[in-house]
Amino acid sequence: MSLLSVRDLAIDYATKGGSLHAVSRGTLEVGAGEVVGLVGESGCGKTTLARALTGVVPRNATFEAGEIVFEGRNLLGRPVSEWRDLLWRKISFVPQSSMNALDPVYRVGAQMDEVLRLRGGMGRAQARERTDELFRMVGLDPRRGTEYPHQFSGGMRQRAAIAMALALQPALVIADEPVTALDVIVQRQVLDTLRDLQARLGVSVLLVTHDISVVAYVCDRVVVMYAGEVVESGTARDVLETPRHPYTMGLTNAFPDLERAGGTLAPIAGGPPDLRHPPRGCRFAERCPFALARCRAETPPLVVAPNGHASACWRSDEAPALSELAKDPSTWTLTSTSAA
Amino acid sequence: MDAYVHVRGLSKAFPVRRGVGQVLRGEHPVVHAVRDLDFDIAQGETVGLLGESGCGKTTTGRLLLKLVEPTSGTARIGTRELAGLKGAALRDFRRDVQFVFQNPFDALNPRIQIGRSLAEPLINAGVPKAEHADRIRLVLERVRIKGVELLERFPHEMSGGQLQRIVLARALVLEPRFIVADEPVSMLDVSVRAGILNLMRDLQDSLGLTAIYISHDLALVRYVARRTMVMYLGSLVEDGPTEDVISRPLHPYTRALIAAVPLPRVSQTRDPLPLRPGTPDARKVGAGCAFVNRCPVAIAACTAERPPLVTLPGGRRVACHLMPAATQPRPPVTLSPAL
Numbered sequence: 001m002s003l004l005s006v007r008d009l010a011i012d013y014a015t016k017g018g019s020l021h022a023v024s025r026g027t028l029e030v031g032a033g034e035v036v037g038l039v040g041e042s043g044c045g046k047t048t049l050a051r052a053l054t055g056v057v058p059r060n061a062t063f064e065a066g067e068i069v070f071e072g073r074n075l076l077g078r079p080v081s082e083w084r085d086l087l088w089r090k091i092s093f094v095p096q097s098s099m100n101a102l103d104p105v106y107r108v109g110a111q112m113d114e115v116l117r118l119r120g121g122m123g124r125a126q127a128r129e130r131t132d133e134l135f136r137m138v139g140l141d142p143r144r145g146t147e148y149p150h151q152f153s154g155g156m157r158q159r160a161a162i163a164m165a166l167a168l169q170p171a172l173v174i175a176d177e178p179v180t181a182l183d184v185i186v187q188r189q190v191l192d193t194l195r196d197l198q199a200r201l202g203v204s205v206l207l208v209t210h211d212i213s214v215v216a217y218v219c220d221r222v223v224v225m226y227a228g229e230v231v232e233s234g235t236a237r238d239v240l241e242t243p244r245h246p247y248t249m250g251l252t253n254a255f256p257d258l259e260r261a262g263g264t265l266a267p268i269a270g271g272p273p274d275l276r277h278p279p280r281g282c283r284f285a286e287r288c289p290f291a292l293a294r295c296r297a298e299t300p301p302l303v304v305a306p307n308g309h310a311s312a313c314w315r316s317d318e319a320p321a322l323s324e325l326a327k328d329p330s331t332w333t334l335t336s337t338s339a340a
Numbered sequence: 341m342d343a344y345v346h347v348r349g350l351s352k353a354f355p356v357r358r359g360v361g362q363v364l365r366g367e368h369p370v371v372h373a374v375r376d377l378d379f380d381i382a383q384g385e386t387v388g389l390l391g392e393s394g395c396g397k398t399t400t401g402r403l404l405l406k407l408v409e410p411t412s413g414t415a416r417i418g419t420r421e422l423a424g425l426k427g428a429a430l431r432d433f434r435r436d437v438q439f440v441f442q443n444p445f446d447a448l449n450p451r452i453q454i455g456r457s458l459a460e461p462l463i464n465a466g467v468p469k470a471e472h473a474d475r476i477r478l479v480l481e482r483v484r485i486k487g488v489e490l491l492e493r494f495p496h497e498m499s500g501g502q503l504q505r506i507v508l509a510r511a512l513v514l515e516p517r518f519i520v521a522d523e524p525v526s527m528l529d530v531s532v533r534a535g536i537l538n539l540m541r542d543l544q545d546s547l548g549l550t551a552i553y554i555s556h557d558l559a560l561v562r563y564v565a566r567r568t569m570v571m572y573l574g575s576l577v578e579d580g581p582t583e584d585v586i587s588r589p590l591h592p593y594t595r596a597l598i599a600a601v602p603l604p605r606v607s608q609t610r611d612p613l614p615l616r617p618g619t620p621d622a623r624k625v626g627a628g629c630a631f632v633n634r635c636p637v638a639i640a641a642c643t644a645e646r647p648p649l650v651t652l653p654g655g656r657r658v659a660c661h662l663m664p665a666a667t668q669p670r671p672p673v674t675l676s677p678a679l
């Protein structure tokens with residue numbers, strides 16, 4: 001059984017211009033001891049979905065549908081107090097803005113200490129030892145715990161936030177872009193730390209990232225979102241090497257690769273749809289080089305193949321052939337031709 | 341040729357809180373965020389700035405834009421010496437140079453709507469009100485944000501990547517001559533990112549923009565900057581053409597950095613990095629090389645003496661005792677099979 005299972009989650013934001021459907025098909029699983037990547041274009045709803053799992057959402061957000069089952073219990077509809085109770089102890093969250101994880105008026109070490117003593121019930125000496133250990137784990141000198149968050153560099157704050165989330169060894173760590181501000185050496189150190197916790201303690205991780213290299217390095221499975229919907233999921237190998245959704249094909253294609261020199265990047269032309277008025281049919285159709293008439297009329301369902309590789313595309317059966325076409329940059333510069 | 345950015349001996353130390361013992365001994369510990377930087381940047385040149393988290397990249401950028409004052413050293417941007425710049429001259433300077441802040445969540449006033457944040461620089465620079473709407477629309481197009489509806493939103497109602505583009509737009513709206521972009525696309529996915537990077541290239545060409553591009557993403561730096569500088573614990577340790585730095589890194593730190601770059605492929609080797617375990621500490625200022633405690637090839641001289649930044653035949657610069665200027669710039673030692 002999965003540790004976390006999210007089904008058809010829908011979340012709206014109330015805005016001046018009407019409801020913005022930030023997440024409309026949030027469907028994903030995180031197994032015990034699994035590292036799962038959540039990827040997708042800027043603004044596609046990753047943070048909204050990830051943050052919703054903690055029960056703490058912005059005031060103008062509402063849960064419209066779906067379920068969030070954690071350790072066999074559906075959390076949606078339960079009192080928020082019960083949900084909050086799980087935070088820190090069982091589920092921890094590293095926000096995209098590391099400043100939000102740290103209180104600017106307290107010294108970094110003291111904040112860590114408070115989490116360990118108040119929430120973890122540790123004694124003074126034990127908490128102190130653990131704080132030092134956590135600092136070193138993310139490559140920070142423990143002596144710098146006496147400083148305030150503004151005295152840290154961007155990446156140092158990010159690492160302090162990660163250390164804080166790992167403090168009580170929760171069952172599930174949800175981390176929103178945790179390594180964006182880190183150089184590759186520290187990034188590797190942090191990712192190795194997560195891997196190690198997963199291996200030693202069976203900690204599960206949901207890692208929000210836009211970085212395919214990070215997914216390839218550390219994730220067992222990956223979930224791809226587009227315009228509020230999960231459009232593909234499966235093992236990292238299946239999704240990255242044999243993608244079944246054209247958006248994923250475009251994504252893996254436009255990535256700069258240090259080993260393959262030169263060339264210009266082939267971005268996916270166009271932009272995401274307005275989430276207040278999502279289009280009928282497949283939301284990717286407007287930018288998809290392979291769209292057919294049907295794509296614009298009917299929403300493709302998320303279909304799970306026997307090997308667990310799921311995708312929501314009417315042409316998934318043709319994936320190997322489309323994938324070949326997708327490797328040619330000119331495929332992405334043409335606007336969809338087959339709009340018949 | 342006269343450099344556009346001219347930096348000599350630039351240093352910044354921040355005081356830190358003292359322990360009881362240090363108070364008793366009368367010590368004043370500091371973090372040496374930036375130490376003795378020497379470099380020139382030509383007009384229209386874009387330079388990538390790489391380095392470990394906490395090594396002083398942001399501080400360097402802030403020094404160059406006079407957002408903090410140096411402890412020692414000098415910097416000149418264009419014709420302006422930064423020391424002593426004030427009043428009207430400082431205001432003019434502020435119009436010509438822009439900083440793109442690293443964390444978009446901190447960069448904008450949370451209580452002000454996006455539209456007003458974008459208009460602010462225009463107001464400050466005295467641009468006629470009638471031009472504001474057009475200029476904002478144009479710059480939003482450039483950073484690939486569509487929908488003027490966004491202008492009425494507050495920062496917390498935007499995604500990370502959207503905010504990052506607003507911060508960039510704010511820096512570009514006055515068409516500056518020099519920018520320091522601190523991780524400007526770190527939260528953007530590849531499809532948006534490619535558009536922004538192409539924009540940066542265009543600006544270099546069309547406006548002759550001079551830029552420092554801070555990023556930990558080597559593939560990115562390579563895309564926008566022909567030259568790259570690498571810092572370690574406050575000091576410049578390597579400087580040269582980006583292609584050379586990536587394909588033939590000289591400084592042992594740069595080598596480890598290149599070896600650590602993850603590839604977007606599932607099957608990749610995970611060789612241990614050519615680094616000794618250890619935590620860099622900006623508080624300790626040893627007499628030797630700042631990298632000595634983690635360097636896999638350190639020799640006795642490295643602990644005793646700080647290696648100067650020397651220029652090798654061909655113009656690359658590197659600060660490492662194993663890299664004597666007199667010899668050919670060939671790596672003298674093999675660090676690991678991965679290299």
Ligand SMILES: Nc1ncnc2c1ncn2[C@@H]1O[C@H](COP(=O)(O)OP(=O)(O)OP(=O)(O)O)[C@@H](O)[C@H]1O
Nearest residue numbers: 013022042043044045046047048497498499500501
């Ligand atoms: N509080 C809010 N009120 C209204 N709209 C919001 C709010 N927060 C986010 N949005 C909008 O909801 C959509 C999804 O935002 P979200 O932050 O989940 O995206 P994301 O996938 O995390 O993007 P990024 O990679 O850029 O961080 C975006 O269009 C964003 O503008």
Ligand SMILES: Nc1ncnc2c1ncn2[C@@H]1O[C@H](COP(=O)(O)OP(=O)(O)OP(=O)(O)O)[C@@H](O)[C@H]1O
Nearest residue numbers: 151152153154155354373393394395396397398399
């Ligand atoms: N206002 C400050 N007070 C005290 N120390 C500071 C201050 N600003 C920066 N520092 C210290 O100076 C050093 C360099 O910081 P800086 O922000 O320049 O690093 P960076 O290279 O930009 O790192 P990152 O990649 O993590 O953003 C760090 O040790 C940091 O803690």
Ligand code: SF4
Nearest residue numbers: 282285288295313314
């Ligand atoms: S359903 Fe159609 S438009 Fe959507 S991704 Fe598949 S082929 Fe493209």
Ligand SMILES: [Mg+2]
Nearest residue numbers: 047096499500
């Ligand atoms: Mg986000």
Ligand SMILES: [Mg+2]
Nearest residue numbers: 153154398442
């Ligand atoms: Mg920085």
